[in-house]
Amino acid sequence: MKDFQELLAEARKCRPKRAAIAVAQDGGVLAAARECYEMGIAESVLVGDAAEISRIARERKIDISNFEVINEVEPEDAVRRAVQLVREDKADILVKGAIKSPVYLKGILDKNTGLRVGRGLSHVTVFEAKAYNRLMLMTDAGLNIMPTLEQKIVMVKNAVCVARSLKIPQPKVAVISGQELVNPDMPSTIDAAILSKMAERGQIKDCIIDGPLSLDLALSKEAALAKGVVSPVAGQADILVLPNIDAANVLYKSIGFLAGANIIGLIVGAKVPATLPSRADSHETKMASIAMAVLFASKEEEKLQLSPSAAHGETMKIAARS
Amino acid sequence: MKDFQELLAEARKCRPKRAAIAVAQDGGVLAAARECYEMGIAESVLVGDAAEISRIARERKIDISNFEVINEVEPEDAVRRAVQLVREDKADILVKGAIKSPVYLKGILDKNTGLRVGRGLSHVTVFEAKAYNRLMLMTDAGLNIMPTLEQKIVMVKNAVCVARSLKIPQPKVAVISGQELVNPDMPSTIDAAILSKMAERGQIKDCIIDGPLSLDLALSKEAALAKGVVSPVAGQADILVLPNIDAANVLYKSIGFLAGANIIGLIVGAKVPATLPSRADSHETKMASIAMAVLFASKEEEKLQLSPSAAHGETMKIAARS
Known part of the structure; x- marks a missing residue:
């Protein structure tokens, strides 16, 4: 859309x-x-x-x-x-x-x-990305302050559910960090690497995840190529996963205030x-x-009608572990 | 300028x-x-x-x-x-x-x-804020990954030095966070409150500090008024202090990539x-x-000529403590 x-x-x-x-x-x-x-x-x-x-x-x-x-x-x-x-x-x-x-x-x-x-709750932002002529998603600017890896998994899954309801069957997820290289001293890059691998292994379904990616690489294939980053997500991200609420809020305000885009927000993962x-x-x-x-x-x-017991099985397990 | x-x-x-x-x-x-x-x-x-x-x-x-x-x-x-x-x-x-x-x-x-x-080192970004027709500063998109309070003090002091060399004698410093209210569960809001008070008490000199402020409040007096926030910094911030490198990088890329502004960066606090x-x-x-x-x-x-021994005394003490 x-x-x-x-x-x-x-x-x-x-x-x-x-x-x-x-x-x-x-x-x-x-x-x-x-x-x-x-x-x-x-x-x-x-x-x-x-x-x-x-x-x-x-x-x-x-x-x-x-x-x-x-x-x-x-x-x-x-x-x-x-x-x-x-x-x-x-x-x-x-x-x-x-x-x-x-x-x-x-x-x-x-x-x-x-x-x-x-299951875990998270905030998902949907905005009109005018430069790309499509809706994009961002998480979490509203609920998870300094999300742990477990909470980030919930954030990704919830955002993927929202993307699918927007008719993006296999959303591309960019896990945003300050840089594109994994740095053992920089937790956001570590979590990004882990999330990417989990999607590769099918532990997070229905999406393609790549990270760490800096914001420009997530938004621009050219920027990624200039840095020598080959990524199935760069330049075509549907979902931007931010490492913490401060970073998410800066992006939220940049989109709304600097770029003038329309933004909506949903709390996802509750009963409704x-x-x-x-x-x-x-x-x-x-x-x-x-x-x-x-x-x-x-x-x-729809999901409940298709599979009443299994719809949220995996998410529930993860929420229970955390 | x-x-x-x-x-x-x-x-x-x-x-x-x-x-x-x-x-x-x-x-x-x-x-x-x-x-x-x-x-x-x-x-x-x-x-x-x-x-x-x-x-x-x-x-x-x-x-x-x-x-x-x-x-x-x-x-x-x-x-x-x-x-x-x-x-x-x-x-x-x-x-x-x-x-x-x-x-x-x-x-x-x-x-x-x-x-x-x-003394502590930090990265200071200077960019052309075209909407405001002046140069603005931001820190730290290059060096301090998850800065502690002590490191944030260094970041502020270094940025204030850069601002003063840009002929802003008393820069207004916005400590950015995801929200404008102090939240005991949200470390970035706590640090912002502490930094503000330290400037009030003269422990951080030559600047006016206010925070926590979300990005829109730092950039827009109207946004601040709409939220009932009375701030000497809102809408007229010279320096934006970001809570972590991920948030700083998102802003850096938003400014450069979304707003198309020219940006330069300096490492400050070293010998030169x-x-x-x-x-x-x-x-x-x-x-x-x-x-x-x-x-x-x-x-x-100039500073060294004015006061050869005291120029960096206070910063040095803080760096030594951390």
């Missing part, structure tokens, strides 16, 4: 999903929810301050008459209630409203009342996908977030 | 310096050396394969008749000899020629034959400044690297 328009078109082909919006008193989110409803992508349950939700909908002239509204005035309670809807199979995706990320994440990650299902966009998102980006979650949820559904 | 042209003009005002070029058999470096000579910025000693140097100079029609040539065929030997010239006070700056960075760095860092003088550019540098960038080293060396000279 080349952009978010195509992503939205693809989501329209799925069976509509039910979204639980956590802290729904937000004009942008309500407008996106309404438009997704009209496009047949998702219907929403609005969890939050009901009076505020009504006021904002009236003010912004957004028709919310088709949506169930659940009144929870306190943001923490609204998150808990939205998460609860997912736990009770009353919602297929979770959508972030007017709530700070840490509170939202706490609701998802809570060991007792959250959405953990025994949960949107985690940044605060400055546009209306189109908010809709694309929901559409992405719908696409991902549909793909997971 | 707004760009490398201005930097070159400033370097012309300094007393000319003597550059030792390590492994000088490189057309680009020879051309830059020649032009710097004509501009009265620096004269060069060409250390390397003398036959190759002559051949390249003839082929590229570069006049090297004013330069001393020292024949060292093996690259390792050429680096050692160029470093030796600096140790014997026969050169004021070290310039990287056709040699891989690790070999070049090994020559500088060698405990017995290198250029260590008891040493250029460490990336391989894809243009002719103008190669000249700017030399000019930057000359400016920095001149500033250090």
